[in-house]
Amino acid sequence: MTIDIGDSVTIEYTGRLDDETVFDTSRQSVAEETGLVEAQPDREYAPLTVDIGDEQVIEGLEEGLIGLEAGQTETLTIPPEKAYGEPSEDNIQEFETDALREMLGGQTPEEGSYLEAENxxxxxxxxxxxxVVRVDFNPGLAGETLTFEVDIIDVN
Incomplete structure (x- = not known):
């Protein structure tokens, strides 16, 4: 049975950047080898189930799964426009330093630190x-071409 819109698909995957850096995986062994476990110690590494057509994963990954079958292994290369887009100046916000300090309970943020918006x-x-304080809300993988090694475990 080939994967189509409306199917529920369970996959194992490893996502890499152009320089071969692993940025995400469903595999515990790969996470341990690449240091992801230390970076995200509370995360559970397990197969991912995706409902095709529900936009639960990036567009290019979902499109790449369509037409594959259970048991198949595939390498999908996804350009930025089908992943997290290109970085945009529109995603860099400016705040008055005094106003932001007040919102943060008197603390002044430092360059390199991270803030979470209300959304x-x-x-x-x-x-x-x-x-002024400038905060870059571009996705961390914006502008990156992503490569996913995908194993199709199950299709329903």
Whole structure:
């Protein structure tokens, strides 16, 4: 049975950047080998089940699964426009330093630290001075071409 929209698909996967850095995986052994376990100690590494058409994963991964079958292994290369897009200046927000300090209970953020917006998105503080703080809310993988090694475990 080939995968189509409406199917529930269970996969094992490893995601890599162009330089072969592993940025995500469902496999415990790969997570241990690459240091992901130390970076995310509370995460459970297990097969992922995706409902095709429900936009639960990035567009390019979902599209790449369509037409595959249970038992198949495939390498999918996903360009930025089908993943997390290109970095955009629109995703860099400026805050008045005094106002942001007040929101943070008197603390002044430091460059390189991360803030969480009310909508749950994370941003990196990229500039701090007496007047303004700039926070970059671009996704961490924006601008990256992603390669996924995917094993199709089950299709329902």
């Amino acid at each position: 749950g998105s994370q941003g990196e503080v990229v500039h701090v001075d007496e007047e």
